[in-house]
Amino acid sequence: MTASATTSSAVPSRRLGIIGSIVGVLALMAAVLPHWVVPIVFPPPPADKVIVDTGHRIKDRIVAKVKGVEYQAPKPEKSAGRSWSETASVTAISLGLLAILLSVLSLIFREERLLAAVAATLGTGAIAIEISFFMMGALILIAILYVIGNIIGLF
Numbered sequence: 433m434t435a436s437a438t439t440s441s442a443v444p445s446r447r448l449g450i451i452g453s454i455v456g457v458l459a460l461m462a463a464v465l466p467h468w469v470v471p472i473v474f475p476p477p478p479a480d481k482v483i484v485d486t487g488h489r490i491k492d493r494i495v496a497k498v499k500g501v502e503y504q505a506p507k508p509e510k511s512a513g514r515s516w517s518e519t520a521s522v523t524a525i526s527l528g529l530l531a532i533l534l535s536v537l538s539l540i541f542r543e544e545r546l547l548a549a550v551a552a553t554l555g556t557g558a559i560a561i562e563i564s565f566f567m568m569g570a571l572i573l574i575a576i577l578y579v580i581g582n583i584i585g586l587f
Contacts, residue, residue, distance in 0.1 A: 456554025
């Protein structure tokens with residue numbers, strides 16, 4: 433029998449925490465980058481074109497109403513930029529949820545808590561960024577509707 437009996441402490445696994453952290457970083461990238469990259473790659477149409485198109489649609493509605501015909505709005509085409517933004521948004525939220533799930537599994541299997549916390553934070557951050565962009569859009573829409581309502585005397 434040897435006199436040097438060593439006690440080895442079991443090092444907790446890190447597999448799920450590392451995978452969750454990587455997925456969380458990918459979710460964060462999918463949440464943030466498209467809002468900067470997509471407008472550069474697929475620039476939105478100029479404001480004067482949007483205004484002219486809106487004017488033509490309003491004119492067509494008025495002509496249809498005067499003629500007593502039901503107005504048939506043309507189906508709007510989904511631009512490539514909008515398609516990429518929607519795909520990135522769904523990807524960011526999905527990857528964020530997956531990072532949170534991997535974080536929870538990491539805690540259940542008693543892996544290192546720091547990596548589980550990092551994965552959960554990154555996943556939650558990605559989801560929060562997506563929700564914040566949605567809320568900013570909703571607030572801008574409310575502000576525009578308030579200004580228009582104020583101009584025509586609704587408020």
